[in-house]
Amino acid sequence: MNDQHNQKPESQQDSPDRESRQDKPVDKEKAAESAEPAEHAESMEDAKSSRAEELRDEHGHRYLSHEAVNAWRISGALGSLFYWLIPLGYGALSMSGDLWPEWPAYVLGVIFLGFTVLEATVIPWIRWKRWRYHVDRNEIDLRRGLFVVTRTLIPIKRVQHVDTRQGPVYRQFGLASVTVTTAGDMHEIPALSEPVADELRSKISEYARIAREDL
Amino acid sequence: MSFAARYPSTPGSPGKICEEAAMTEHPASSEKTPDDPRDNTPNRSQGYSGNSPRGSLPISRPRRQHPVATLTFVFRTLRELIIPIILIFFLGQGGQSPLFTWWGISLMLSVLLVTGIVNWLRFTWRVEDDELRIEQGLLVRKKRYVPRDRIQAIDISSGPLQRMFGLVRLNVLTAGGSSPEAQISAITRSDADAIQEALQVEVRGPEIAEQESSYPVYRISRKRLLLAASTAGSFGIALSIVGTIMAQINQVISEEQMLDFLESWIGGTTAEFWIIFVVLAVLAAWLLSLFGTLLRFSGFSLSRNGRELYIRRGLFEKKQITIPYHRIQAVRVVEGILRQPFGFAMVYVENAGFGDEGGKTTVVFPLIRKRELRQFLSDMLPEYDVALPGVRPPGRAFLRYQIRTVVPALVAASLVAWYFAFYWLIPVIFIAAGLIGYIRYRDAAAGFEDKNGFMRFRRLARTTVVFQRRRMQSLSVLANWFQRRKQLCSVLVVVASGKSGAEFQVDHLDESVRNEWLGWYGAAGTVARPESTAGTWPDWQNVELSITADS
Numbered sequence A: 001m002n003d004q005h006n007q008k009p010e011s012q013q014d015s016p017d018r019e020s021r022q023d024k025p026v027d028k029e030k031a032a033e034s035a036e037p038a039e040h041a042e043s044m045e046d047a048k049s050s051r052a053e054e055l056r057d058e059h060g061h062r063y064l065s066h067e068a069v070n071a072w073r074i075s076g077a078l079g080s081l082f083y084w085l086i087p088l089g090y091g092a093l094s095m096s097g098d099l100w101p102e103w104p105a106y107v108l109g110v111i112f113l114g115f116t117v118l119e120a121t122v123i124p125w126i127r128w129k130r131w132r133y134h135v136d137r138n139e140i141d142l143r144r145g146l147f148v149v150t151r152t153l154i155p156i157k158r159v160q161h162v163d164t165r166q167g168p169v170y171r172q173f174g175l176a177s178v179t180v181t182t183a184g185d186m187h188e189i190p191a192l193s194e195p196v197a198d199e200l201r202s203k204i205s206e207y208a209r210i211a212r213e214d215l
Numbered sequence B: 001m002s003f004a005a006r007y008p009s010t011p012g013s014p015g016k017i018c019e020e021a022a023m024t025e026h027p028a029s030s031e032k033t034p035d036d037p038r039d040n041t042p043n044r045s046q047g048y049s050g051n052s053p054r055g056s057l058p059i060s061r062p063r064r065q066h067p068v069a070t071l072t073f074v075f076r077t078l079r080e081l082i083i084p085i086i087l088i089f090f091l092g093q094g095g096q097s098p099l100f101t102w103w104g105i106s107l108m109l110s111v112l113l114v115t116g117i118v119n120w121l122r123f124t125w126r127v128e129d130d131e132l133r134i135e136q137g138l139l140v141r142k143k144r145y146v147p148r149d150r151i152q153a154i155d156i157s158s159g160p161l162q163r164m165f166g167l168v169r170l171n172v173l174t175a176g177g178s179s180p181e182a183q184i185s186a187i188t189r190s191d192a193d194a195i196q197e198a199l200q201v202e203v204r205g206p207e208i209a210e211q212e213s214s215y216p217v218y219r220i221s222r223k224r225l226l227l228a229a230s231t232a233g234s235f236g237i238a239l240s241i242v243g244t245i246m247a248q249i250n251q252v253i254s255e256e257q258m259l260d261f262l263e264s265w266i267g268g269t270t271a272e273f274w275i276i277f278v279v280l281a282v283l284a285a286w287l288l289s290l291f292g293t294l295l296r297f298s299g300f301s302l303s304r305n306g307r308e309l310y311i312r313r314g315l316f317e318k319k320q321i322t323i324p325y326h327r328i329q330a331v332r333v334v335e336g337i338l339r340q341p342f343g344f345a346m347v348y349v350e351n352a353g354f355g356d357e358g359g360k361t362t363v364v365f366p367l368i369r370k371r372e373l374r375q376f377l378s379d380m381l382p383e384y385d386v387a388l389p390g391v392r393p394p395g396r397a398f399l400r401y402q403i404r405t406v407v408p409a410l411v412a413a414s415l416v417a418w419y420f421a422f423y424w425l426i427p428v429i430f431i432a433a434g435l436i437g438y439i440r441y442r443d444a445a446a447g448f449e450d451k452n453g454f455m456r457f458r459r460l461a462r463t464t465v466v467f468q469r470r471r472m473q474s475l476s477v478l479a480n481w482f483q484r485r486k487q488l489c490s491v492l493v494v495v496a497s498g499k500s501g502a503e504f505q506v507d508h509l510d511e512s513v514r515n516e517w518l519g520w521y522g523a524a525g526t527v528a529r530p531e532s533t534a535g536t537w538p539d540w541q542n543v544e545l546s547i548t549a550d551s
Helices: A002-020 A027-033 A045-054 A067-096 A103-118 A120-128 A166-172 A194-214 B015-023 B068-080 B082-091 B102-122 B160-164 B189-200 B208-213 B222-230 B234-253 B255-266 B270-297 B371-378 B395-420 B425-441 B483-485 B514-520
Strands: A132-135 A139-143 A149-153 A161-165 A177-179 A186-193 B125-130 B133-138 B140-147 B151-155 B167-174 B182-188 B217-218 B300-303 B306-311 B319-325 B329-336 B344-350 B361-369 B388-391 B443-451 B453-458 B462-468 B472-479 B490-495 B498-509
Touching: A067 A120, A067 A166, A067 B329, A103 B371, A120 A139, A132 A194, A132 B140, A132 B395, A139 A186, A149 B514, A161 A194, A161 B217, A166 A177, A186 A194, A186 B270, B015 B395, B068 B082, B068 B102, B068 B160, B068 B182, B102 B133, B102 B483, B125 B189, B151 B189, B151 B319, B160 B182, B160 B361, B167 B189, B182 B443, B217 B371, B222 B270, B222 B344, B222 B361, B234 B514, B306 B361, B319 B361, B329 B371, B329 B498, B344 B371, B344 B490, B361 B371, B395 B425, B395 B490, B395 B498, B425 B453, B443 B498, B443 B514, B453 B490, B453 B498, B462 B490, B462 B498, B472 B483, B472 B514, B483 B490, B490 B514, B498 B514
Parallel strands: none
Antiparallel strands: A132 A139, A139 A149, A149 B472, A161 A177, A177 A186, B125 B133, B133 B140, B151 B167, B167 B182, B217 B300, B300 B306, B306 B319, B329 B344, B329 B462, B344 B361, B388 B443, B443 B453, B453 B462, B472 B490, B490 B498
8 A cells, every 4th residue: 555655756767768668668667567477569559458457456446448548538538528617717807898808718728738738748647646446245446636646445245236338439539437235336348349338347246245245 | 902903905006916915925024923033132121012913913014004004194295395495484474375375374374284194094004025115106106115125114203183093103224224214103003013014124212222221321412402402503504594584584574674772772873774684684693593593402311221312302293213333434523613612512423324313413312511521421422432642733834724714704804894894803702713713723633543543623613523434435535735735634534414414624734644544544554553642532531421321
């Protein structure tokens, strides 16, 4: 658990370099970091994504599909456009009257432009790198987070139902997310390739059924 | 005595259903005798089986409610609409609106009354095949069949209208929040008893809950109630209501007129006008929350039996709430900022499950002395009467608490100060926020031992939550970038509460608690108690109670 902690500054430092090399096969670096290096077929996208999900970290926890990075780039950039309403709204306000100065509109515009660029480049990559999950008979263990690093434990006994979900962007990339609902909250394991997501869903619901019978 | 005789029903429901019903010999009641040996629940009253009207009118036939149900519908709808009506009155043109002429009012009332009559005509209930079957609706027929084994309990209560006619309201509580819950709003007591007998579930009514003599009953005294009401400070809702009314007044009397008035009276300036305005608004909000609390909690009593808590409260309309112990997820003790100096707190439980009132955060005692808490918990919620080792945030967390409190407050204060040119507001808010940040830091604590955990945190009110590990839905440990730099983390616990959940979080604890909490909650269960602790919580002292009134 502490290892995860120490890892953070490092990954934050080298992420910009990584970003520039993004178009080249990323697998190499990832594999070098992870406990189980796998051999690659660099040209093939499919092979790439399925291998990413087979990777385990030093605790034996799994990664998400590597396609997540590209899917999140698109959804993140699109989502960040929503925040553009703030500088645009302010701009409209400052045009209409003398009361509001114009310069904050430009400052905000630059900030939000930067944000969109980051969402379209580095952020999804770091997010992917940080995301790990582990499911066994007893519990679901999630580690994630860019700014707020979070680890969550959900006992299998508490799982009420499991769903897979797929939005338009995920569908484009052959991805799906698994959502786990308890009596008190909901947790999502995002961006798994479809077969992995289906398998995980049936595995969790099977474990949950067994755990309930044991009660 | 039975009203049933006066309204033998030939319901307007489709004939097919009537025939089916007629063919069935009320099976549920035939297999049940009053002295059924299975029925050995401790708080079951034997008194009701005698005057059951089974002989006269079979409850397997579709039956209507008492006609008073029409009126209860009208009053219930009016009560639900009271806030929109007030809003329309104040936000609209007030008296000029056509809605508020005699014609408008009588039209509204007659529409309600006709709807009520139609609803009454179309509403039938019966007990058939071990199910309570309710059918209703004019255009869309709604059938709600509640099978016996889904029924958790039957609550019998009565509002003023029911009492006037010697009737009761019957609520069917089912297991699981999503499953149907049925209500029959006006039937005779004997019909209610017949339903209960046919379905073989125990009835919960005031008489029964208080027959139990081995457990104490907690009631609120007048003095205590008044104290609770005057320190309630539920300002959020109250202020918004006052705000709308004030805005309305603004339309009637313009700001200039009011300023003129104030100047001629006390020679005030704009700033003074606003201060007076704020003071008046706060006063009005305070009065509103005072009366709200008085209405809500007068006649509050809490009793229990071996399996559930039973609450009665309310001035005009008596509310009855039943909380089975196995649904309680956590106990929350809230010391409001006005109450804490006097050593008072309010006690809530978080409960999963059913009902409007029973399935979420419920007040189990409106105002209790902190030193009476140990006794109260051991009487009413013994599983939560615990003392647990815990830790407080380390000294380096102090700055994080300060920043988190002071920065947002200062931003808000600067905007207000800039807008109104009240520059003195900035240092005042700065000092106030600094003090709050300090008490937030001082009061935060979290810990666990074996099966129980606790958390204490403060926004304005200080909240202490005690929960059981087996009731937790999930545990998260979070650390943002600032926290990681200082080796701090936050712990977040989720328990079920109503249909969703309740989250409790303690911020900026030392990073070492991460592995302790994960080890305690994780399936491996490697940690039983924290390695180093800073004391024992919750730190209520144990003293004799002054308000216990044994029944």
